[in-house]
Amino acid sequence: MRNYDLDFLKNFSLVIGFLSAVTVGLILFASYLHGSLPGEVDPRAAKRLQARIAPVGAVYAGAxxxxxxxxxxxxxxxxxxxxxxxxxxxxxxxxxxxxxxxxxxxxxxxxxxxxxxxxxxxxxxxxxxxxxxxxxxxxxxxxxxxxxxxxxxxxxxxxxxxxxxxxxxxx
Ligand code: HEC
The missing domain is CATH 1.10.760.10 (Cytochrome c-like domain)
Structure with a gap:
């Protein structure tokens, strides 16, 4: 192998390594951000909750x-x-x-x-x-x-x- 091929391989590996580190960093940062946001509530689940906690009845005064x-x-x-x-x-x-x-x-x-x-x-x-x-x-x-x-x-x-x-x- 010639000398400048080795040089190229060394520099290329350095660049690839740096980019991999940036990628991993971005993935970690994104998952941290995702965890810190409040979760979305399914509107159907919210409706079920409302129905569960609604008062049971009203005053009944006969027909x-x-x-x-x-x-x-x-x-x-x-x-x-x-x-x-x-x-x-x-x-x-x-x-x-x-x-x-x-x-x-x-x-x-x-x-x-x-x-x-x-x-x-x-x-x-x-x-x-x-x-x-x-x-x-x-x-x-x-x-x-x-x-x-x-x-x-x-x-x-x-x-x-x-x-x-x-x-x-x-x-
Ligand atoms: C939702 C129905 C309803 C409405 C509307 C209503 N009342 Fe009554 N009222 C009652 C009932 C039932 C009683 C009997 C309670 C008992 O003695 O068990 C009563 C009893 C009373 C008494 C007697 C309390 C006692 O100590 O014996 C008075 C005085 C009275 N009402 C005044 C009023 C006035 C004035 C209004 C309008 C501003 C009114 N009511 C509207 C249902 C109602």
């Missing part, structure tokens, strides 16, 4: 109560959109007819109706207690009275005015 309760809940949701419920009115009739009637006129879910056997029988509890139960919510033997009838946008004064209107309109 007859369900429809009016759903209507009352829908009305509540619509009303809750506006900041001050019903324009801040203190007219109990307006609030009752828009919100409370959904349960208290039909007796849905055990809500006492505006008659002697219903709300009439509760007058003896005293207006203060009835006010408080309407504002804070109340779970009694008959069912669940949601706080402020389910509309947190109502002020305490509005709820008190509505309870007073109910107590004044017992037939």
């Amino acid at each position: 007859t109560g369900a429809a009016s309760q759903a209507a009352a809940v829908a009305a509540t949701a619509a009303a809750a959109v506006s900041q001050v419920a019903y324009g801040g009115t203190l007219d109990g009739a307006v609030i009752y007819n828009n919100l409370c009637a959904g349960c208290h006129t039909s007796g849905a879910g055990g809500a006492p109706k505006l008659d002697a056997a219903g709300m009439g029988a509760r007058i003896s509890k005293g207006a203060d207690l009835l006010h408080r139960h309407a504002i804070e919510g109340y779970i009694g033997a008959a069912g669940v009275m949601p706080a402020k009838g389910g509309n947190p946008a109502l002020t305490d004064e509005q709820v008190i005015a509505t309870v007073d209107w109910m107590l004044g309109n017992i037939q």
Whole structure:
């Protein structure tokens, strides 16, 4: 072998060796980068997770109560959109007819109706207690009275005015 062939082989091996080292370095760097990124979540897996942790059920008020309760809940949701419920009115009739009637006129879910056997029988509890139960919510033997009838946008004064209107309109 001639001398310049040996020189060439030596230099060529050096270049190949250097390039191999760079390649290995890049592979290691890439796998490090890959490991440091958060993994992608399969959207189907995310959906399954959501379904697993969703609440199991909703309030069931019997076949007859369900429809009016759903209507009352829908009305509540619509009303809750506006900041001050019903324009801040203190007219109990307006609030009752828009919100409370959904349960208290039909007796849905055990809500006492505006008659002697219903709300009439509760007058003896005293207006203060009835006010408080309407504002804070109340779970009694008959069912669940949601706080402020389910509309947190109502002020305490509005709820008190509505309870007073109910107590004044017992037939
Ligand atoms: C989702 C149905 C529902 C809505 C809407 C609702 N109520 Fe009731 N309410 C009930 C039920 C059920 C009870 C009976 C709870 C019990 O005694 O077991 C009740 C009870 C009451 C009582 C009697 C509490 C007591 O201590 O005996 C008052 C007062 C009252 N509601 C006022 C209101 C007012 C005012 C509104 C509207 C702002 C309203 N409710 C809206 C279901 C409802």
